[in-house]
Amino acid sequence: MRRWNWLVAALPLAAQTPLAGQVAAGQLEEGARIFQQGCAVGYCHGAGGAASRGPRLRGRTFARDYLIRTVANGLPGTAMPPFKGRLKEAEIAAVADYVMSLRDISESAAAQAVVASASGTIHTAPADPGRELFFDAVRGTRCGTCHALDGLGAAIGPDVLKPDKSRTPKTVRLKTGESFPGVVLGTEGGSTVVYDLTGDPPVRRSLLATEIAAISAGSVWKHDTGRGRYSAAEMRQIEAFLTKARGR
Amino acid sequence: MLLCAPALSAQPEASGENWLHYGGTEKSWRYSSLSQINTANVKRLAPAWMLQTGDPDGGLQVTPIVENGVMYLSTSRNRVYAIDAKNGAELWQYRYEVPKDFTLIYGPWNRGVAIAGGRVFMGTIDNHVVALDQKTGRELWRVQIEDSRQCGCNITAAPLVVKGLVVTGVTGGDSAHRGYVTALDQKTGRVAWKFWTIPGPGEPGHETWAGDSWKFGGGSSWMTGSYDAELGLIYWSIGNPAADFHGASRAGKNLYTDSVVALEADTGKLRWYHQQIPHDVWDFDTAYENVLLDADVKGTRRKLLVNVNKGGIAFVVDRTNGKFINAWHVVKNLNWVKGVSETGELVGRNEPEVGKTKVLCPSIGGGRSWNQAAYSPRTSLFYTTGIEWCQEVTAQEEKPSEGQTYFGGTFKLVAPPDKDPHGHLGAYDPVTGKRQWTYRSKYPLLASQLATAGDVVFTGDVEGNFFALDARTGARLWNFQTGSGHRGSPIAYSVAGRMYVAAPTGLGSALAGLMSQLWPETEKFRGGSTLVVFALPEEGK
CATH class of the missing domain: 2.30.30.100 (SH3 type barrels.)
Known part of the structure; x- marks a missing residue:
């Protein structure tokens, strides 16, 4: 298993948001890492939630429950897949917290956050041969x-x-x-x-x-x-x- | 079999009264031999009828098909309409049962149906092919090509009908998936042949993939092929390898990704291939249309194939053998490679790097999108769009998980170094790439071109304008605001001697969303799904 270079840029950014007091720093780092691997990629939500095929997430306000539910179950009939089974419950919560932290993020800061994030893989269940x-x-x-x-x-x-x-x-x-x-x-x-x-x-x-x-x-x-x-x-x-x- | 209208027989590459194939004809010229509407009278063009599909999600990306006064049109979620092509009256409709518990990154759009032998064929949002009775719309057969919940792939392109077969590609090139082209018997739906776009163990080309990377190497076939009946060859363009931006795990040339393959129509056997980008790490698919035209090369008439790829480079090859003839570019901002050698090799590759952000041009959205070019034999010009935009791209290692996204990186659109992001439509010599004229657009042009014997080129923009350009000068002759942006493909046809031009309107698609990174106002551009059909006003009415 590779050792992550933790997302250093996310920390000061998170501190700008009202959420900072409620979310452990490690939670945002974990959320950012998973987001970079599974949500920001290709035509999906774009680096830092900047929008692509999927809707823009940066600069928008979401209810945490809604985010958790959507990440877990996907949005049937759209391109948003369910991550339940691919991500653990705590990981889904971490992604939700990360997306909430993008609420007040400026464009340059979001881009910077992505640059700083490290490579990694999202969790997948081992398969029976x-x-x-x-x-x-x-x-x-x-x-x-x-x-x-x-x-x-x-x-x-x-x-x-x-x-x-x-x-x-x-x-x-x-x-x-x-x-x-x-x-x-x-x-x-x-x-x-x-x-x-x-x-x-x-x-x-x-x-x-x-x-x-x-x-x-x-x-x-x-x-x-x-x-x-x-x-x-x-x-x-x-x-x-x-x-x-x-x-x- | 082609049902030949008299106008067709003179020039099999041109559409006439009917528009029978996705690209107009099997040679994909998107050229109509009709000239009733021409440079002199196009300014009098007015709407004749409209069809609102009621299915706006993803926009209306279709190329309508017309045969003997009946139009066949598919929408995003695989509805099919048969319409009286002179007045828009609905003859029948078919609604595919889209699974409710279903999500997929490729879609929900659909780009058209094909017709042959009294049947209408369509690929579906969940990777089936269906055949309908052309007279009634009743479903005749349906085949699941592969479970879309497993492969993460589906069919958005129109099928190609050839010699009793219906041939279809598949999406999935940005997912952990191994692509293919499938041919089914038009009557029975039975698979006649399948061409894997990535060779399996023991097959030539398998050695161009390191380790197990061939199993998840992408190689989608997401647009519609062309066909040369005389040579008996189907030409299909194969998309990028996966992971898109990260190639370390798939060392090698990665055949047949980023290639044009020539397949024997009867068997699906590979006759030749021409790989444009060995070991692509930019997501620059060779996915778009193959325009089959004949032209002089150094004084000799040659059978050619012109293919513009997503990297913004047009490759011209001899379509009898795949031999490289020339390459030219459709965008100014292109730095992923320094150039193409006289023998067709890429020179000076500028690749994304892990953990480092690089500015690469054009963007992943393409030096051009999939919306197709047109070729006019009257002007001998090739009309294609280009997009001036760049991106900051960062590669990353990702673990492939079957059917899940497998991009190997992230990107963010940025303006080109001259701070002038924009779209354009150019008229080029198809062999040399010499540009005759350029029409500039504020935003990317995301609709196909239609060239006509009236020397008019029609297309639309994302702001909702449908417009006519002089095919020889590029001067804008006429414009009509249709109410939503254009992401489909206009066609021309005639019924009872009256010529019509049909424009699918309704903005949607991955690029329509992506644009907002560079032009934030486009996030609020209205979607829709309406076919607007134009004609010259009738005398005395």
């Missing part, structure tokens, strides 16, 4: 392409924690003569919605009743054994992860 394989992006198609878990992945095949038969593929025959193995989701707006499993990834198709010749039980489809996508050792890691997850 089996879980990593389940969602491993560099393989293209992976378990998560067809199975949802913990809010990630597509719910096309069965729930891997509680498998049932509702997602068993059937044979869908169209009047055009086309036939394919499909997971039938139900009807939506007058169409039958089916995942066509011949696509990789599967294709969600909306079929009119007039297009369908028959949907019958059973299909030629077989679950990928993982061969070619995962090694035997990797498959064991995935199974170990799922066993553990089922026991949660």
